[in-house]
Amino acid sequence: MIRICPSILNANFDELPSEIAKVAQVSDLLHLDVMDNKFVPNFTFSFERAREIIEGSQLPVDVHLMIANADKEALPYLDTSAFSITVHFEACADPLSLLTEIRRRGKRSAIAIKPGTAIDEIRELIPAVDMILVMTVEPGFGGQKFMSEMMPKVEVARRWLDEGGFGDTWLQVDGGVNLETISKAKQAGADTFVAGSVVFNSPDPAGIVETLRQLAAAVK
Ligand code: DX5
Ligand code: ZN
Secondary structure, three states, X not given: OOEEEEEHHHOOHHHHHHHHHHHOOOOOOEEEEEEEOOOOOOEOOOHHHHHHHHHHOOOOEEEEEEOOOHHHHOHHHHHOOOOEEEEEHHHOOOHHHHHHHHHHOOOXXXXXXXXXXXXXXXXXXXXXXXXXXXXXXXXXXOOOOOOXXXXXXXXXXXXXXXXXXXXXXXXXXXXXXXXXXXXXXXXXXXXXXXXXXXXXXXXXXXXXXXXXXXXXXXOO
16 A cells, blocks of 8 residues: 655645645645644644645545644644654654554654664554654755655665554655655655655646656555
8 A cells, every 4th residue: 555645844834735735635634734833844734724635635634743742732732633743863852652642533643863863763662653753864954855765764774564464554755755756655665655846846746746656656
């Protein structure tokens, strides 16, 4: 199963409903990047604005919280209709409690790690998560280069999920995914792919989503 999640970070924020509509028929999830200008040096949405986007989206929303003090600051998102909520390992004092609470509130729970964080750091959290996100760029901005050197982390996570019987846990990559790099990520074991600039900088966003899916599916 392959999932393609367009990120609207590179979409036109003033025209989000029509931007989302361009990919809605062909995508699995909408990836919403929330940045607070503390955890990362960029700001995207206030909680209120994020909530409007989540509630208005035709697609289920995969909320990627790049926010500091996630133990507290992620809690308002539990009251939205978000489909899944991803918090950063580096931003939580007690990730296990937060992930458990996300699940208890009926959302898929996910843990993200930045490029500098080892995959071993999150091994014990696997039973509490529905998705692992291995960042393939330094979080903060779209349009950066895919870090192939993160693929060993994806391979290790794939092995843990397969060998541990966590067949319902998804493995996501985010950052620099494009028509060349998606195959590398699939080969390493990812099944859920965020793609921002390659989709929304194209005149045919839906066509790009379909092509990304075909390229991933071609890797066995
Ligand atoms: C980066 C964000 C990504 C970003 C991906 O911090 O988490 O989701 O939007 O954009 P591209 O695909 O352009 O790297
Ligand atoms: Zn993201």
